Amino acid sequence: MKYELVSGLETHVELSTNTKIFCSCTTAFGGEPNTHCCPVCIGLPGTLPKLNREVVKYAIRAGLATNCEISRISKMDRKNYCYPDLPKAYQISQYDMPLCKNGYIELSNGRKIRINRIHIEEDAGKLIHQRGDTYVDYNRGGVPLIEIVTEPDIRSIDEAKEYVEKLQLIMRYIGVSDCKMQEGSMRCDVNISVRPKGSSEFGTRTEIKNMNSITFMTKAMEYEFDRQVDLIESGGEVVQETLRYDDVTNTTSSMRGKEDANDYRYFRDPDLVTISVTDSEVEELEKTIPELPDEKLERYVEELGIPENDAALLVKYRKVAEFFEKASEGTANPRTAANFIIGQIFRTIENESAKEEFNISVSAEDLRELILMLDSKKIRMNLAKSTLDKMLETGKKVSELISEKDMGGLDEAATRKLCQEAVEKNPNAVADYKNGKEKAIKAMVGYVMKNSRGKADAVAAENIIKEIIK
Ligand code: ADP
Ligand code: MG
Ligand code: ZN
Secondary structure, eight states, X not given: OOEEEEEEEEEEEEOOOSBOSSSSOBOOSOOSTTOSXXXXXXXXXXXXXXOOHHHHHHHHHHHHHTTOEEOSEEOOEEEEOOBTTBTTSEEEEOOSSOSEEEEEEEOTTSOEEEEEEEEEEEOOOEEEEETTEEEEEGGGTTOEEEEEEEOSOBOSHHHHHHHHHHHHHHHHHHTSOOOOGGGTSEEEEEEEEEEETTOOSOOOOEEEEEEOSHHHHHHHHHHHHHHHHHHHHTTOOOOOEEEEEETTTTEEEEEEEOOOGGGGTOEEOTTSOOEEXXXXXXXXXXXXXXXXXXXXHXXXXXXXXXXXXXXXXXXXXXXXXXXXXHHHTTOSOHHHHHHHIIIIIHHTOOSHHHHHHTXXXXXXXXXXXXXXXXXXXXXXXXXXXXXXXXXHHHOOOHHHHOOGGGSSOOOHHHHHHHHHHHHHHOHXXXXXXXXXXXXXXXXXXXHHHHHTTTOSOHHHHHHHHHHHHO
């Protein structure tokens, strides 16, 4: 029998507000353990949380960018559980009245992955296991998170991967998070079940916790899909449980039986007031949503005439897209800038995260200046390319590398002078030519081209050389 994968993702994204969700401690990543803390975020008795309004704004922007409805009224709830990473023994989260709901992200195959909800909550501290001991660092405690929960709409590992990448890109475009999975600012819980192809009922699911890289996520999904299929094929049943993935053995193993909402004894947090959001607030935030990657892609293809594959490479990184737009502004054909970026510039950048940072020594204005010189035929492509290489290498500006005398073609007198030189320095070629070897002329033309840095007119040079030799 053929089986189909069914998956829904719960993604935690750390918001990049300056301060934590209920106190004014910094959200900066790292730092000496337990130095980014105060009595509020380590949950000392007698302290009172106060909601950071920026968190609400960031979360609303995330909701707007993923087609969600924004709740005008919502509230914070306590999710009770006892674990050393959470000294209060409850996490402040949102239960039955999340801030955003009913959104979706559309995949490239046209399928919409529905988003059930986006809620805000506080992050927990981090446990560090070292030489048999366990330490706890509360720096991360109280860092604001949004949790984005999809419906079980994902039908393949590729769709899961594309969904996560798209979500990551959208969050980065709107600037609510850097979504660095390796630093934990984006983490996914993956729910998986399988069912016979064609069936309309869902199977029992398992949940793999805390995937911190897309590669591991796809590996874990492959493993878990096969495990469930094997189990069913051999007459067994999938048990609903929470799993952890071990990236060394590439297997999943049970963490705990599945808890349900009752286990958490959710109740409204009595320390925090109702969150109300006005229409005009939502309208204002709507205005801050920039052009999103899908819209950009469409515009680059439709309006700027960039081939779709190239356009996809440009929009994949926000800074690259911004650079491209600045560099191509007012130039004859935006494809010129696109080609320089995807070709020569990308070749100097090592990996994905470096592309994300896009720290290069050439500014968009500099590249634009170079392209304008090409457009106006002041320089030729060869010179533009070698100049860009030098700019990337040295950080020098166009004006420092190309002088007036490099621009324009070589005039008749200068060409003639170089041709004379070419004849004098290549007596063998001259002899060969005179003996009927037509091709020998090319060596002399080559000399002229090389010594004029490509600026001489090759046809004119050939005629002049023939004239001199005659
Ligand atoms: P809970 O409240 O127990 O966490 P939810 O209904 O909120 O359960 O679902 C949690 C996640 O699990 C959601 O992303 C949802 O899409 C996914 N999910 C629910 N049922 C299934 C299923 N049968 N197979 C795969 N994923 C599922
Ligand atoms: Mg859940
Ligand atoms: Zn604090």
